[in-house]
Amino acid sequence: MxxxxxxxxxxxxxxxxQDAGQPVRHPVVVVGAGPVGLSAAIDLARxxxxxxxxDAENGVSDGSRAICFAKRTLEVFDRIGGGQRMVEKGITxxxxxxxxxxxxxxxxxxxxxxGHRRPAFINLQQYYVEEYLIERLDALADADLRWCNEVxxxxxxxxxxxxxxxxxxxxxxLVADYLVVADGARSPLRKLLGLxxxxxxxxxxxxxxxxxxxxxxxxxxWFWFDPPFHPGQSVLLHRQADNVxxxxxxxxxxxxxxxxxxxxxxxxxxxxxxxxxxxxxLDWVSIYxxxxxxxxxxxxxxxxxxxxxAAHQVSPFGARGANSxxxxxxxxxxxxxxxxAGRGGDALLDSYDSERVAAADENILNSTxxxxxxxxxxxxxxxxxxxxxxxxxxxxxxxxxVNSGRLSLPxxxxxxxxxxxxxxxxxxxxxxxAPCLDAPVRVDGNEDWLLACLGDVFxxxxxADTRQGCPAGVVDAVERVRAHERDLRVLVVADGPVxxxxxxxxxVEDPQGLAAQRYDARPGTVYLIRPDxxxxxxxxxxxxxxxxxxxxxxxxxxx
Amino acid sequence: xxxxxxxxxxxxxxxxxxxxxxxxMHRDLDEEQSRLANxxxxxxxSNHIGDADVLDEAMRIAxxxxxx
Numbered sequence: 205m206x207x208x209x210x211x212x213x214x215x216x217x218x219x220x221x222q223d224a225g226q227p228v229r230h231p232v233v234v235v236g237a238g239p240v241g242l243s244a245a246i247d248l249a250r251x252x253x254x255x256x257x258x259d260a261e262n263g264v265s266d267g268s269r270a271i272c273f274a275k276r277t278l279e280v281f282d283r284i285g286g287g288q289r290m291v292e293k294g295i296t297x298x299x300x301x302x303x304x305x306x307x308x309x310x311x312x313x314x315x316x317x318x319g320h321r322r323p324a325f326i327n328l329q330q331y332y333v334e335e336y337l338i339e340r341l342d343a344l345a346d347a348d349l350r351w352c353n354e355v356x357x358x359x360x361x362x363x364x365x366x367x368x369x370x371x372x373x374x375x376x377x378l379v380a381d382y383l384v385v386a387d388g389a390r391s392p393l394r395k396l397l398g399l400x401x402x403x404x405x406x407x408x409x410x411x412x413x414x415x416x417x418x419x420x421x422x423x424x425x426w427f428w429f430d431p432p433f434h435p436g437q438s439v440l441l442h443r444q445a446d447n448v449x450x451x452x453x454x455x456x457x458x459x460x461x462x463x464x465x466x467x468x469x470x471x472x473x474x475x476x477x478x479x480x481x482x483x484x485x486l487d488w489v490s491i492y493x494x495x496x497x498x499x500x501x502x503x504x505x506x507x508x509x510x511x512x513x514a515a516h517q518v519s520p521f522g523a524r525g526a527n528s529x530x531x532x533x534x535x536x537x538x539x540x541x542x543x544x545a546g547r548g549g550d551a552l553l554d555s556y557d558s559e560r561v562a563a564a565d566e567n568i569l570n571s572t573x574x575x576x577x578x579x580x581x582x583x584x585x586x587x588x589x590x591x592x593x594x595x596x597x598x599x600x601x602x603x604x605x606v607n608s609g610r611l612s613l614p615x616x617x618x619x620x621x622x623x624x625x626x627x628x629x630x631x632x633x634x635x636x637x638a639p640c641l642d643a644p645v646r647v648d649g650n651e652d653w654l655l656a657c658l659g660d661v662f663x664x665x666x667x668a669d670t671r672q673g674c675p676a677g678v679v680d681a682v683e684r685v686r687a688h689e690r691d692l693r694v695l696v697v698a699d700g701p702v703x704x705x706x707x708x709x710x711x712v713e714d715p716q717g718l719a720a721q722r723y724d725a726r727p728g729t730v731y732l733i734r735p736d737x738x739x740x741x742x743x744x745x746x747x748x749x750x751x752x753x754x755x756x757x758x759x760x761x762x763x
Numbered sequence: 764x765x766x767x768x769x770x771x772x773x774x775x776x777x778x779x780x781x782x783x784x785x786x787x788m789h790r791d792l793d794e795e796q797s798r799l800a801n802x803x804x805x806x807x808x809s810n811h812i813g814d815a816d817v818l819d820e821a822m823r824i825a826x827x828x829x830x831x
Contacts, residue, residue, distance in 0.1 A: 583798060591802035601810045 208416045208446045208487050211331050214262045214338075216352035222376040227366060229255045230458050231544055233380035235355055235756060236387035239270065239330065240512030241531035242337035244384050246284045249347035253544065253661075256318040256378065257347065258369060260354035260392075264338070267488035268329040268414050268450050271442060276639060278322040281654055282535045283737065286340045287322070290333060293445050294326030300425040302606055304593040306432050310603050311424075312612075320642045321653040324611060325523065327444045329414075333526075355387075358396045365507050382540050383508045386529065389495075391514035399504060403497020403568070406519065407457040408579050415449045415474060417484035420433060427441035427608040429593055430736035431576075433476040438578050440608070440639045441477075448487060451477070451519075456578065461491040473575055482603035494519045496568045496575070497666035502532070503557040506550075509536055516564035521574035525566040531614055532560050538660065538735035541757055549760035555622050563615035570610050577607035593610035616640045617738060624732075624741035624754040630725040640737045643698070643719035645712045654697075654719050657712050662755055663693040663733040666709075666746060675728040679744055682706040684748035689755050697725070768816040769824070 221228040232248055234241045237259035248255040261605075273281075273290065281287035298314040316324050341347045356366030356375070358758070364379040385393045394401065413548065426441040428434070437454035444450055453473060455464055463469060470489050498516035503509050512529025536556045542548030559682070580586035595602035617637035624636060634641065643654040653744050658665075664685065674696055686692050695710040696702055697719050705711060714720055723731060732741040732754050741754035756762075766772075775781050789797045793818070810817055 254780075548823070584802075587798040587802040588806070591799055591806055594799075595803060595806055599810075602806065605806070 207485065208414070208448050209329070209331065212335060212338075213263050213265075214349075214351045215658070216262060216372050217350070218371075218373060219348070219350055219376075219552070221378055221551055222371065222373065224376075227379045229364060229379040230254060231381045232256075232384065232540060233258065233365070233367060233378065233382075234384040234386060235259075235393055236385065236512075236514070237334070237349060237351075238265070238386060238512065238529075239337065239526045240331050240533055241380040241384070241386035242334060243280065243284060243530045244386060244511065244533035244537055245347055245349070246337060246341050247285075247339065247343065247533065247660075248540070250284060250460075251541045253541060255348065255483060256380075257341070257349045258353040258355060258367075259349070259351055260387075261309060262351040263332040264331040267412070267490055268331070268444055268448065270330045270333075270523070271327050271450055272325050272443055272525035272527070272612070273328055273333065274325040274523060274527045274612040274614075275320070275322045276529045276612075277530045278326065279639075279642070279737070280530050282656065283534075283660055284340070286336050287644070289323065289329055289406035292324055293332055293751065294328035295443050295445060296323045297423045297425060297443065298324065298325050299422070300427070302593075302596070302608065303428040304425065304480075304484040304597075306589075309593055309597045309606075310550040312603070316745060319644050319716065321644075321655065322642070325449075327442050329444050329448065330526065332445060344723045355393060355396070358383075358393065360505055360507065381507065381544065384514045384533065384536065384540075385508065385510045385514050386533070387514050389513040389517050392508070394499070394510065394514055397504065398507070399499060401497045401499045401515070401517065403495055403517070404572070405495045406575055406579070408493065409455040409457060409459045409461060409464070411455055411459075411470065411473070411489065411537055412490050412492065413451045413453075413470055413474060414444075414487035415451060415484045416447055416487050417448075417449060417478075418447060419452040419478065419482050419484070419698075421449070429589075429608075431477075434473065438608075441479065447692055449484075455491070459491075465491050467488050469615045492520075496572050498556060498561070498564045498568065502560050502564075503558050503579060505727050506698050509553075511536060511558060511560075515560075516568065518567050518571035519575040520571075521578060523609065523612045524571050527612045528563060531563065534554075534736050535560055539736075548760075549622070549762065551760035555620060555760065559615070559617045559620050559622075560592060562617070562619070566615055567612075574607045574609045576601050578754075583715055622734070622740055622752075622760070624757055626742065628742075628744040630724050632722065634723045634731070634739050634742070636739050636741055638739050640733060640739060641722045643714065643722055644716060645714055645719060647710060647712055652712075654712065654714075657695055657710055658733055658737050659693050660737070661691045661693050662689055662733045662735060662758070663695060664751065665695045665697060665723075665733060667720060667723070667727060667729040668696050668698040668702045668705075669727040670698050670702050672727055674702055674706075674747065676703040679704065679706045681746045681751070682709070684756070685751050688752045727743070733760070766820055766824070768814065769820040 245257040292535045301311040355369045356370045359366045428439040440452040442450045511532035696705045697712045740758045
C-alpha cells in the first residue's frame with residue numbers, strides 16, 4: 205500500500221440476497237471493481253438499471269498501475285460524472301524529452317489543439333481514479349457494490365446466468381440477465397468459463413516504482429534509451445499527483461523478480477538515476493511482464509460480455525489498458541439498456557463484440573510496435589532502433605519514427621453495422637463511427653462544451669445560422685422523430701441566437717465556429733449521435749424518415 | 764520482371780562510383796557498426812523516397828532474393 209496516500213478499505217456487508225432463500229434475479233451483474241467495472245456500474249445505475257457490482261477484494265489498486273488517462277476516457281468520466289475531480293487532482297503534461305545514451309536526443313511539445321475541454325491525457329494514480337469512481341457509485345440509488353464477494357461458480361441457463369458467490373459469511377447464488385466481466389488480466393471468470401485470451405508473451409521484465417520526492421523536476425515525460433545509469437535498457441519517468449513519481453525500469457528477461465523487487469536493489473537503481481543528494485521515499489514497487497493478447501470474442505454467449513484487461517491485454521506503452529477498458533463499457537452499457545427496454549435488437553449486443561474487438565486489435569498493433577521499438581528482438585531490429593535515435597537528434601523526420609508509446613486515441617468504428625453510410629459529401633474527421641469532437645460553446649449565456657451538451661441518449665444535432673433562423677422543416681421533422689424515439693435530445697448549433705427552433709431543443713451557440721468547422725457543417729447539416737457520443741449518421745438536410753431509419757439501424761431493429 | 768511502383772530501369776549514371784561508395788561506407792567498421800550504418804542509410808533513403816508502396820515493393824523483392 206502506498207504511503208503517500210491513505211487508500212480506503214471497504215467493509216464487507218451482508219446483502220439481503222444472502223437471506224432470500226432462493227437466488228435473486230438482477231438485470232445486470234458486473235464482476236470486478238476496477239476502473240472498468242466501476243465505470244460500467246456507474247453508467248448502468250445512472251440510466252436507472254439496477255446493477256450489482258461484485259469484487260473479490262475490499263480495496264482499491266495497490267500502487268499507481270494505470271497512470272495515464274486519455275482525453276476520451278476523461279470525456280467518458282465527464283459523461284458518467286467525475287471527470288473534473290480527476291483532472292484537478294491529476295497532472296496535465298504536454299512536454300516530453302527523449303534521451304539516448306548520455307544525452308538528450310530531442311524534446312517535444314504535444315501542442316494540443318485548442319478548444320477542447322480535456323487535455324490529451326492526465327497522469328493520475330489508479331487508486332485515486334478508483335476511489336473517485338467508488339464515491340460516485342455510492343451516490344447512485346440503483347448501484348449495489350459488494351466487497352469480498354468472489355464469484356466461484358458460473359452456470360449459463362436459457363433464462364439467465366447463475367453465479368455462485370463466496371463471501372466471508374458463506375456462499376449464496378444470484379441470477380443475472382446480463383453479466384459484464386471486468387475482473388482483470390488474470391480473469392478468474394474467464395477461467396471458470398474455460399475461455400482463453402491468446403496472443404504474444406513478451407520476454408521482458410519491468411520494474412515499476414512509485415517514488416515520493418520534492419525534486420524540482422519539470423512536469424514532463426522523460427524516456428531514456430540505454431542510459432548510463434541503466435545500460436542496455438530503457439527507463440521512463442512520469443510525474444503523478446502528490447509529488448509521486450513513477451519510474452519504469454526495463455530489466456530484461458533474465459532478471460529475478462523476487463530479488464529485483466527488494467528495496468536494497470531498487471533504491472540504488474533510483475539513486476543512480478536521480479543522482480546523489482536527491483531525497484526520496486519508495487512508495488510502492490512491482491515487477492511485471494506483459495502480453496499482447498485478446499479473447500476471440502468479447503460477447504462470449506447470449507448473456508456474457510468481457511471488458512477491459514479480462515478481454516484484451518496490451519503492453520503498457522501508449523496507455524491503452526485502462527483507457528480501452530473504459531471505452532469498452534462506454535460502448536456496451538447503452539446497448540444493454542436498449543435491449544433490456546425492448547428498444548434494441550439482439551444484434552446490437554453483437555456490435556459490442558465487433559466494434560470493440562476491432563478497437564482491441566488497433567491497440568494491440570500500436571502497443572506491439574512500441575514494444576518492438578523499446579525492446580528490439582534482434583541485432584538488426586536494434587540497429588534500426590539505434591539508427592533512428594541517432595538520426596532523430598539531427599533530423600525531424602526520424603523523431604516521428606521514435607516510438608516510446610503512441611498517444612492513445614479512441615477507435616473510429618468506421619465499419620460498424622450500426623452506421624448509416626454518408627449520402628452526401630463531408631470533409632474532416634466526424635465520419636460515421638467516430639467519437640464526437642469537443643468544441644467551446646455557449647448555452648443560455650454561459651460558457652460550456654459541446655460534449656457536455658450531448659448527454660447520453662440519441663442526440664440530433666442540427667446546424668443553423670442566426671440570420672436565416674432554424675432551417676425549414678426542422679420543427680416538423682423533430683416532432684416526427686420524437687414520435688419514434690421519445691427521449692431524443694435535440695441540439696440546434698448556430699453562430700448566435702436562432703429563431704424557430706423545435707420545442708425542448710437546446711440552443712448551442714458556437715461563437716468561434718469551431719463546432720461547425722470540426723463537423724464540416726453548413727446551415728441545415730444534421731448529425732445523429734449515439735448515446736456513447738459516437739457519430740452514427742449525418743445528412744445535409746433534415747429528413748425525418750431517414751433519421752428514423754438510421755435510429756432503427758443504430759439499434760439493430762429491423763426496418 | 765516487371766514492378767508496379769519501384770523503378771528498376773538503369774538510372775545511375777556513375778554506377779561504378781556509387782557501388783564503390785556503398786562498400787567504402789563500411790571501411791574500418793566492425794560488424795555491428797556496419798549494421799548501424801546500413802540502418803541509418805536505409806532510414807535516410809526511405810524518408811527521401813517517401814512512398815510506402817515503393818518501399819514495400821523493394822523490401823519484398825530484396826527479401827525474396829535471399830530466401831528463394
